[in-house]
Amino acid sequence: MASNPSGLGRVCDFGTGIAPVDTQTGAMTGKRISMQNCGGLMIVLYKAAGAHPDDYVVALYEHTAYTGGTSTLLACITRYWQKKEATLDNDEAWTEVTQTAASANTADTSSAEAQMIIVFDVQASQLSDGYTHISMDYADTGSGGTQPGCILYVPYDLKVQRKPANLTSLLNPGTANA
């Protein structure tokens, strides 16, 4: 195999939703990310175990600009996938969760006690006319101890595959990275 890294910039990129934080400290607003340069985007929520009933709740938004503009709930989540175990150790399977199209996940009253990886998927074609960006917010999970968590964006079907240093600004494509 000739090059390294061979996945980043070819298969996918990574962008910030919410940097790792104790989700018991308050509600968190996800960063915006453009869908201009990808066919789809996975939203990966990665969380530690907490205490019942401090379950996670997310909200998916679409936006007309990288800052300001108009923001609207994007009710396109009809299914998502999760790995869930008291202690994740790589032997767990993906489980599909289906729901009526919504901008939030289905309430899961046993999610607080588990370590989880949850994957939502948004296609660029699902954005409303005039909308260019999405973001995912993560509600305050409660007050029972600590529950570190984070949200990662994984754009895929990249319209232009580049070496990582030349990948586009995920916030505002066409402008220089900062």
Added chain:
Amino acid sequence: MAASMLAALGKDFDLSVCIAPYDSQSGASTGKRIAMKPCRGIGVLIQKAAGAGADVVVPILYEHTAYTGGTSTLLATITKYWIKDETTLDGDEAWTAVTQTASSTLTTTSVLQSYIYFEVMAEQLSDGYTHISVNIADTGSAGTQPIAVVYIPFGLREQRGLASMPNWLNPGAANA
């Protein structure tokens, strides 16, 4: 444009746990093992909050001969990694390549919010070794510094529906 939901997961790559989110100031953490048999390479993505002073993250790469027990050895193959770091990551930051002498320890000086990414190819494992893992050293004691590490296997030997993806700890065994 991908035609179906979750068009990339299970086709281009998979996701699996290394270290679930935790406060790296609370002590060292041992990463879970992952097999390299079902893939050509594994990306290791470290996501971290901002730290203070000299409380930098220190990832340490191991290889193993089995999914549990067996022989574990430091795997000194990290020659290059990529980092995005900023006081507050917001999507406008670029990847920066960092090179280092081949080592099992990734050396960085950043205490900012960061994504740190490096790859291990299956061919880099020593003879008889089948798994890798990444540990995170105790980062220090100044406040908190939540961190999470995820494995991203790519070059999947078999592309499947997600519910049928292999057991990444012990391929061939049923998922649990």
